[in-house]
Amino acid sequence: MAFKRMDERKEKILRATTDEYIASAEPVGSRTIARKYDLGLSPATIRNEMADLEESGYLQQPHTSAGRIPSVLGYRYYVDALMEQRSLTPQEESAVRQEFEDRRRGIDELLVRTSRVLSQLTHYPAMVLAPEMDNAIFRHVQLIPIDPTAIMVLVVSGSGRVEHGVMKLESAISESDIESVSNSLNRALKGRTFSEIKSTLFNQMRSEAIANDCFTEDILRLITNSLRSKNEENMRVDGTINIIEQPEFKEVDKLKPFLSLLSEGSNLPRYLSELTNQSGLQVIIGEENKLPEMTDCSVVTATYDVGGRAMGIIGVLGPTRMEYNRVVTAVEYVAACLNEMLLLFSKE
Amino acid sequence: MAFKRMDERKEKILRATTDEYIASAEPVGSRTIARKYDLGLSPATIRNEMADLEESGYLQQPHTSAGRIPSVLGYRYYVDALMEQRSLTPQEESAVRQEFEDRRRGIDELLVRTSRVLSQLTHYPAMVLAPEMDNAIFRHVQLIPIDPTAIMVLVVSGSGRVEHGVMKLESAISESDIESVSNSLNRALKGRTFSEIKSTLFNQMRSEAIANDCFTEDILRLITNSLRSKNEENMRVDGTINIIEQPEFKEVDKLKPFLSLLSEGSNLPRYLSELTNQSGLQVIIGEENKLPEMTDCSVVTATYDVGGRAMGIIGVLGPTRMEYNRVVTAVEYVAACLNEMLLLFSKE
DNA sequence: CTTAGCACTCTTTTAAAGCGAGTGCTAACA
DNA sequence: TGTTAGCACTCGCTTTAAAAGAGTGCTAAG
Known part of the structure; x- marks a missing residue:
């Protein structure tokens, strides 16, 4: 990511061109800048300078x-070296704070609010990817009898998500049986990650006495199954x-690919989850994106973490001509607030 | 809703015109029909006949x-009297059935699938409004200690929704206290509707000994509060x-109002919930819609019920020039399947 | 009552012309 | 040697004009 620093005057002109283009969405000419x-x-x-900048690949002519x-x-050079850092106005900051104020809700509600506030702040679509359950820690399972042959299974993760x-059931089961199964499950699973449960523990328990009845085994399967499908549906867009x-x-015609990207069943969630590998702020511009359908977009993302292990990501999607400085500031601030809030949930 | 039946030949021409316009999206001329x-x-x-039809208000000229x-x-006449009933193809029916096959999921997942299958079937946006919690029946509350001064509250309704x-907490509370509060709450609330709980029971309990500690009261408040806000967020669109x-x-420019209608914070959920008053299938065409922003759309809705009391609604939104026959068939079929599925959940 | 014929209307398409913003190059200037 | 004024040229966009096309309404004949 090291780049040669260019002539100061060229920098000024590149910055002016970029600022102006971001503001006007029209190709900018030498006269305008002057x-x-x-x-x-x-x-x-x-x-003359612009011609040079074009030759070295920083500018182009439609x-x-x-x-x-x-x-x-x-854009890359602009984002990395040139753009003026902007900070949020006090009004904006307090708007964010206010959105995060209510502490009585679970993590899902928190993420809903995050996407809302982020899109309001940036005027672009905002995405929030909930952390993968796989890395989360099991906290509690609750079995609630619904009728003699059906029970509801509630699974609570360390970060406070509930599935x-x-x-x-094949045959009726008594309340006390339910309770004992529930107790032994909780004892055995507490503090493990779901991926552990899925891989090792499953087999281990099977061989031990604890899961000698197929009832317990079914519940275990339900727990791990429910996670699998959830991983693909844990993106929120606002x-x-x-x-x-x-x-x-x-x-x-331009709008359509962009909208499908934000619709159900697109590759965006998976793409975002890949971005989780690198923590912190990321700006990915146009064709730098791995997904071919994203070559006309830019994303600004920031990771957040919950419970120290699981990692989620928030982001903003816009055209390549995005107001990077405003968006970067907003994403950073919201991610910080979110992290702060999540600290409250994570005390295990 | 009684209408004068018109001349059979006029009917044929009105039907042909409407069919043709729905198919082509272009104003249709006499020559085309001939x-x-x-x-x-x-x-x-x-x-000549078309001129008559225009004079009596069934057709118009751009x-x-x-x-x-x-x-x-x-359109009204067409929908009520003229259009050819179409049935789903076996492939379509089995696609719906298949989507509904997995019975292990809760009601939320079921509604997600409903909206998905409905939009796939009709090629229009599909909405699903979950039943208002107010009319649902309380089934269970579960209190799970998270740390010494925080607990998670899970509320399960008769229809299987989980909030x-x-x-x-201000101060620490022992596990046994939690258990006893939980037990007394469950005893007191079981079988009541949430609206009962909100209105009468709240005060009643307050005066009785059962809620003499403010802990219980807080939980009650949390239960009723969580419902209020959820009512506005229970629409799914796909x-x-x-x-x-x-x-x-x-x-x-035409697209924008339509998209905002389907976005967060529109009036659509409230509008749909009003439509719940009349059960069964409804077709509402263009300016028949109460909402001014919907004068260029039509909706086809059908109610479903869960647990006998609470009522939800599914629907499809499209331009006034909608393929009414296809959509009506699809909505009816999906609603029927959904009702069938929900019967499984409702055995209390 | 039905229909062929025809003049008329109004939108859409096509073509041409002109405009304007901006460039690249050359030559003069500091 | 770097900077700037001047100017011819390019090319997309807008305007204008003309032509085409689809469809109607009316009239008169079958």
Whole structure:
């Protein structure tokens, strides 16, 4: 990620071009920069510099006789070295704080609020990926009889997520049996991660006496099964509608791939979960994205962690011409708040 | 809702016009009908009849010298009397059945699947409104200690929905105390509806000895509070992306109001919940909708019931030029399947 | 009552012209 | 040697004009 620092004047021009293009969504010409940005240079000089910047790959021209727009490389340089750090206004900060105020809700509600506040703050669609259950720690299982031949199974993880399922029984089972099964399960599983439970423990328990009845075994299977499918459905999106304001999506044909990306069944959740490998803030610009359907987008993400082990990620999706400085600030701040809130849940 | 039956020939022409417009999305002219529909009439005759139909309000012209399109009244007549009933193909039916096959999941998962299958079937966005908790019956409350000063509260309703929240305590509380509070709550609340609990029971318990400690009271408040906010968030939407294929939304300006309708924070959930008053299938066309932002849409809804008391609703949203016959069939079928599935949960 | 014919209307498509923003190059200037 | 003014040229976008096409309403004849 090391880059050669360029000429200071070139930097100024690259920054001006990028700022201007982000603001106007139109290719920007030398004249505009000379007028609006006080560089003390004539359009002709700027033109020469821009030609250089284009040659070295930081700018590009949609067509001859149009202004320049930043290339992916240009945005990269801009994000890494040039852009002006902005901070949130006090109003914005307090809006975030307020959204996070209510502490009585579970983690799911917290994540819902996170996506909401993040999209409101940035005016772009915001995603929140809940941590994979696999890495979470088992806390509690609760069996509630529904009728003589059905019980409801509630599983609580260390981070406070609750999953539930209903189980039909072959034959009736007494309340006290349920209680003893529940107790032994809780004793055996407490403090383990779900992936441990899935891999080793399952077999181990099977061989031991503890799971000699198929009832217990079924419940174990239900627990691990419920996790598998949940992993794919744990992305929340909010503020999708925001992208419609972006000029690059004035035509439905451009809009469609973007919308499908944010719809059910896209590759986005998996992609985000891959990004969880690297912790902290990440900005991924246009074609830097691995997913081919994302070459016209940029994402700004930040990881958060819950219970010290499991890792989730929040992010903002926008056009390549994204207001990086505003978004980076917002994502950082919201991630920090979220982490703070989650600390409250994580005391095991 | 009684309407005068019109001339049989006029009916044929109205049906042909509507069918054709639904299929083509273009105003349809007399010539087209003469050619494609075997009415044994010349374009001129059809023209005369269409002029009549326009005068009586069933058809309208976008402009002079264009073909005709159905008015809301025209669609109404079409839906009520004219359209050909279609049934699902065996493939479609088995796709629905298959989606509903897995019985081990809770009601939430069931509703997720419902919206998914409904949008896949109709190629329009599909909504599912979960039943209001207010009318549901309390089944169980579970208190799980998280740490010495926090407990997790799980509430299970008669229909199998699970809500949860976290509660911070002022001071530590022993496991046995928790258990006794939990027991007395379960005894007192079991079998009541949540609205009863909210209104009468709250005060009643307060005066009785059962709730003389503020701990119990707090939990009661948490239970009722969690319901209130959930009522507004219990709509699921799937297949939003489908509308982008509809020619009426080729321009983003048309698309935007439609998308906001399906986004967070719209009036749609409330509107749907009002529709729950009338049970069974409903087709609401264009300006018949109460919401002003829905004058360009139609909805096809059907109610479902769970546990005999609480009522939910499923629906499909599309442009006024909707494939009513296909959609009506699909909504009816899916609602029937859903009801069937829910019967399994409702045995109290 | 039905239908062929025809003039008329109005939108959509196509073509051409003109505009304007912006560039690249050259030559002059500090 | 770096900077700037000037100018010819490119190319997309907008405007204008013309033509095409679809469909109607009316009239008159069958």
